[in-house]
Amino acid sequence: MKFTFQFISETVRLANIVPGIFRKAMREIKFKEYTIPAGWAVMVCPPAVHLEPTRYSNPLDFDPWRWEGIDTNSASRNFMAFGGGMRYCVGTDFTKLQMAVFLHCLLTNYKWKAIKGGQILRTPGLQFPNGYHIQVSKKIRQG
């Protein structure tokens, strides 16, 4: 299952469904040369972190092997697909389990081919403006 979870981490890094996480500055915050006034909303943009070339080499490549030996069971400065801190997603383990079951069923029982679409737009959320059509068919088992 190790590689399956590397595959899932890479999927949520590249295809993060959460374009922004919002917080409110409860007091004035100095960050580098910036001052965030008390009461302002702050948006954390996980895709900006997940696609940053200094954190991930060739960030647009789907490369599950990059996660070898890396713990993704909690958030880090480089990985925040499920948020972080006190509001860390309570559905994380459930989501990963569902994805693992889905992948297992898909790969063992079906094959598929791309039909049309597939153009990717990042705004910064992931979008397929022309959709992505695939044809799925049942694998025929021999013997």
Ligand code: HEM
């Ligand atoms: C790929 C799937 C999912 C992703 C990427 C995701 C992502 C996130 C993120 C980024 C947060 C943090 C929001 C914040 O800090 O403001 C969050 C919170 C949360 N998620 Fe998920 N989530 C996923 C699936 C689920 C599922 C399946 C459930 C429930 C079964 C769930 C339940 C929650 C709840 C209740 C919170 C709020 C936790 C709190 O505020 O203490 N999530 N999620």
